[in-house]
Amino acid sequence: GPCKAVVNLFRKLKNEFGEDDGLHFAVAEADSIPTLQPFRNKCEPVFLFCVNGKIITIVRGVNAPLISKKITELVQEEREIAAGQKERDEVLTKQIVEDASRQLAFFFPNFGIKRTDQKVEKTLALIRPSLLKERRRKYSVLQRIKDDGFKIAMQKEIILSEEQTREFYKEHENQDYFPVLLEQMTSGPTLILALTRENAVAHWRDLLGPKTVEEAMKENPNSLRAKYAVNNIPIAQLHGSSTPDDAQKELQFFFPQEHTLALIKPAAAKKHKDDIMQKVKEAGFTISKIKEEALTHEMATQFYKDHKGKPFFEHLVTCMTEGPSVVMILTKENAVEEWRQLMGPTDPEVAKVTSPESIRAQFAQDILSNAVHGSSNREHALESIECVFGEIDID
Known part of the structure; x- marks a missing residue:
């Protein structure tokens, strides 16, 4: 839909590249174009860049x-192709994935993207400590992941304990290399x-190459395990x-399903309940429990006990108790953080x-009545789930 914030930018770029007949801008209304059905009800500007x-x-x-950088790069590339300085690379069609946690793929038939029988999968990747310390190489791996069409659905950086390592690699515990793996x-x-x-799963394994660094170097020197080996470390740095x-x-080991308490505050529940619930569902959460309830002063105080004694505390409690709230238990991998x-942000x-797309x-x-x-x-x-729902079994 119309996006006034970039109209001036498009005018500026059109003036700068006015001699390029191949540069065109268009506004598309997703609701009226079947091809753009995946973008309906998303309430966000999306800019599609099309070549050939x-x-x-x-x-x-x-x-x-x-946006400006992308357009400038594409125009420059087209100029070089027109001048015979560069050949047009074959444009590989990539599937567009909306929300990795829901694993739904969107296809655009009008642009030549064909449906396949392959379904979107999730796989686990680890960048081990020795490689992770080398910042430039770490970012190079992450860029390669993106270039090969992967989306990073979830990520976290942790120091594994010996107990966690033994549990995760228990099938390898009797192998000769296990002490080195444990130390690494x-x-x-x-x-x-x-x-x-x-x-x-298969694509990431193909990129990684043979399991050991020695085999990777000999059999597939272009594999990721060969290219991102660390000197004097016999353990492959990628899993x-x-x-x-x-x-x-x-x-499930690293991203176990979590439960978190979510509450739509009274003012927002009155005006925007359906819209907020829609965003919750689109984000892939399972609503394990839900009820509408006017919070008591004691319950609101418990929610915000960390702010007790601050100047805004009583006003905050008042905002929470001025009418019914929608209280939910949301379930998902990494639910609390997501x-x-x-x-x-609070403000x-x-x-x-x-x-800008957040609730x-x-x-x-405002900062206190913040939906x-x-x-x-x-x-x-x-603690919060027990405060509102009591002792319940949600697993």
Whole structure:
């Protein structure tokens, strides 16, 4: 739909590249074009870049510097092709994945993208400590992951304990290399990634190459395990799940399903309940429990006990008790953190700048009546769930 924020940018670029007949801008209304059905009800500007009849990249949200950079690069490339200085690379069609946690693929037939029988999978990838310390090489691996069509659905960086390492690698415990693996895995932070794309497990394994560094160097020197080996470290620095079943188990090990308490505050519940509930569902959360309830002063005080004694505390409690709230238990992998990301920053004015698609950016009134509440960590989530729902079995 129309996006006034970039109109001036498009005019400026059109003037700068006025001699290029191939540069065109168009506005498309997703509701009236069947091809753009995946973008309906998303309430966000999306910029599709097309070359030679194919979508080659997407920018979501109004990121003027990135949009300008993409356009400039594409125009320059087309000039070089027209001048015979460069041949047009074959544009590989990529599946566009909306939300990795829901694993839904969107296809655009009008641009030559064909449906396949392969389904979007998740797989686990680990960047082990010795490689993770080398920042430039770490970012090179992450870029390669993106270039090969993977989406990073979830990630976290943790230092594994000896107990965690033994549990995760228990099938390898009797192998000669296990002591070295144990020492390596507990020597510093490991970056843990949940990757999604079509045929993700097999594709990531193919990129990794043979299991050992020695085999990778001899048999497939272009594999990731060969290219990103670390001197004097015999253990390969990259891990991938062997099968879809292993991927499911390994992802559950590092990203177990969590429960978090989510609350739509009274003012937002009255005006925006349906819209907020829609965003919750689109984000892939399972609503395990839900009820509408007017919070008591004691319950609101418990939610915000960390703010007790601060000047705004009583006003905050009043906002929470002025009418019925919608209280939910949300379930999902990494639920606590993902709900906090969906809520956005506490201050809606900050949210509008840094997280314009967040709930607070779109539906909050002010910093106190800021539409939604969520648990700050897993322990707080369990306390809050028990406070509102009592002792219940939600697993």
